[in-house]
Amino acid sequence: MQTTMKTNRFVRLFFTYALLLFMTVLIIYPLLWTVGASFNPGNSLISTSIIPKNPTLEHYKELFAGKESLQYGKWYLNSLKISIFTMLGSMITVSFTAYAFSRFRFKGRKNALMLFLLLQMIPQFAALIALFVLAQILGMMNSHWLLILLYIGGQIPMNTYLMKGYMDSIPMDLDESAKIDGASNTRIFWQIILPLSRPMLAVVAMNGFTGPLGDFVLSSVILRTPDSFTLPIGLYKLVNDVMGASYTTFAAGAILISIPIAITFLLLQKQFVSGLTAGGTKG
């Protein structure tokens, strides 16, 4: 009895570690392969190996060589600018709106909540043509600010829902005692509700930052000139315009964007994981 349990345990742990090791390889391999490709000489990937025989920095230099069709530095800044402003705008609009929906009972509240629920199911780029026409009417083709406004607007329904759910779980007593002490609504918002909503605010911030960073659809409709591109469009064009030809340069570009993002993500992980879990159980 004792021994069968021991062998059982051993078998279970053996398979556990074998699986985890397999997953580790599965996850690390593509990433290492990209690192290797970025240091490989030449443009072709056929002779690429993870540990290059003659490593070179040529591709990293090429990114910043200032070619007309490859303005990596510019794309990088564009992406950062759009992501950061979308994140800030999203945090401000969403937390105020969620506060209104969580703490006040006003006319049209129920209908608005229903509308938000419906709108978050229709993908924003269902309205692709409209956004294209809108950009033309406003004369704002290639405008980053238009794109930022569209991203912020598009994120309002879902994030407001998440944030409102979280704020609902903060006890009303806190507001009421503050109100008795003479605090105004705005003050209650800044000093009580917002600090307590920090985990969900982190989720909203993450959505706000990563949404635009990963978006290809909207940005490809509105941004048409190489100097206005964001990283997704730029890198996609780099890989696809001359298929295979600039893959190693793309790999270098991919590394330079992935490493800072991944590190930030891993460092901040704790902040938003609790928000995600809370959002998950609250619905």
Next chain:
Amino acid sequence: MQHRTIAPLLSIIPGLGQFYNKQWVKGLVFLILGASFVVAFGDLLNMGFWGLFTLGTEVPRDNSIFLLAEGIIALIVSAFGLGIYYWNLKDAYKNGKLRDENFPVTSLKSEYQNLIGQGYPYLISGPSLFLLIFAVIFPILFSFALAFTNYDLYHSPPANLADWVGLETFAEIFTVDIWRSTFFDVLAWTVIWTLVASSLQVSLGVFLAIVVNQKEVRFKKFFRTILVLPWAVPGFVTILIFAGLFNDSFGAINNDILAFFGMDPIPWMTDEKWARVALILMQGWLGFPYIFIVTTGVLQSIPEDLYEAATIDGASIFAKFKNITMPMILIAMAPIIITQFTFNFNNFNIIYLFNGGGPAVAGSTAGGTDILVSWIYKLTMQSSQYSLAAALTILLSIFVIGIALWQFRRTNSFKEGA
């Protein structure tokens, strides 16, 4: 006649009813508001509605699409105007009624305080509402309207006008052979893709979370960090990397891995079936970490006593898993799991960035791996079939909303039952 009838009747011209109720300041505000609305938006409304009905009559003077856009803006503006107008009528009625019942009408001061108190939620959510209308509602209305026109390459400005055609485009989707077969092919693959890819990433994430969460496993932190990596790297980067790895001729999967095991290269990019397999595997890789993290959180929140009590009762590992772990995870994660399905249904990036929805299918505007959203994107951006794309958008939205509402209701009842 009673005041409550006369006041709103007079207020048909905004403000007059308030004057009648001797509320001079408020009456003036309504009058000015009404007048400035007509002055500011009169032209827009006039032009907008004319454009909305006719979509233009003369080339090259009229641009049907711009007219349609202005028409929809006019609709939104008038909705607001009507809202204020209704408020004006209601206010006149309310104060008329107060006078009928010999109460004093509300004083300016109390109105003001009322406005500040009740207006607060509107004030702080106003900017969001404005953005929402501009960035989401207007575009959606516009797209929906397009579905009822014949706007395409041959009916586009400035050379030609578009026109209203009613339900013709919808009828064509189901009657023109090539469109119908493409539509049902794409829809079928979209459904399979959504179900298989989502189930794969969810079950992988849940399974790995349980595996890592076993008491005896060491280096938990290390493994958790590794397993989160696919989520930490930006998705578009990973997809493009995989596009390289899977490449038929120079990709490492064919050249290094399969060759190492002595297997023939697989046409990942050019064969429809293999491309689909590759996409599902990739989505599993990309999507499981999110589920993994959330499940880990849920697992850590399950009280240890439950398992101890079960052990005392002689429950096996599998019985504990089936009766404690699984139900806890399912209840806590039902909403998150549903969002995975809607996410994949609309997962444009992976399909388009991998190989553009390809391989191409002869005689069809959709490629072998195109899902509805990427097909719509292609119809819009590449073949200028705008009205067809818009009609498909409507069908897609109805489909998604229908399923989501049904699911939400099911999970709600599930939760209450548990």
